Amino acid sequence: MSKQNNHDIMTDCVFCKIIRGDIPTDMHYVSDRVVAFSDINPIAPVHILIIPVTHIASMNDITDDDAETIAELFFVAKKIAKEHGIAESGYKLLIRTGRDGGQEVPHVHLHIIGGAPLAEGICPCKSDDVE
Numbered sequence: 001m002s003k004q005n006n007h008d009i010m011t012d013c014v015f016c017k018i019i020r021g022d023i024p025t026d027m028h029y030v031s032d033r034v035v036a037f038s039d040i041n042p043i044a045p046v047h048i049l050i051i052p053v054t055h056i057a058s059m060n061d062i063t064d065d066d067a068e069t070i071a072e073l074f075f076v077a078k079k080i081a082k083e084h085g086i087a088e089s090g091y092k093l094l095i096r097t098g099r100d101g102g103q104e105v106p107h108v109h110l111h112i113i114g115g116a117p118l119a120e121g122i123c124p125c126k127s128d129d130v131e
């Protein structure tokens with residue numbers, strides 16, 4: 001069943017600003033549907049964000065109409081991994097969603113992280129750590 005797509009243009013979204021060219025960044029990929037740029041605070045030698053051009057707040061907001069865009073995020077990850085020489089050494093792909101997922105920017109983004117051995121880092125917080 002196809003749902004109505006309702007991804008409002010966001011004037012105050014940092015990633016929408018990057019797409020509009022209002023914030024300069026290091027672009028790695030641009031298409032009509034998807035762009036990829038360097039994370040401003042990299043946690044590994046390769047840390048690139050791959051995002052839909054249209055503002056989608058989180059994975060909870062994707063619709064059937066976004067299927068090709070979401071697929072393209074992952075194909076771009078594969079391409080970037082090859083271009084940055086980490087396809088064979090390996091990498092992680094991460095989409096944080098919502099509070100427990102630790103999502104900070106409310107515009108869907110796929111992190112590709114690699115270029116060094118990566119810690120596990122996906123376990124639940126200890127109860128003391130939860131605010």
Ligand code: AMP
Nearest residue numbers: 014023038039040041096102103104105
């Ligand atoms: P998340 O915690 O999954 O929502 O990730 C948000 C990511 O966006 C973080 O890794 C930030 O370093 C990154 N980020 C925030 N602002 C910018 C920016 N202007 N350019 C590039 N990356 C950014």
Ligand code: ZN
Nearest residue numbers: 013016055107
């Ligand atoms: Zn946005």
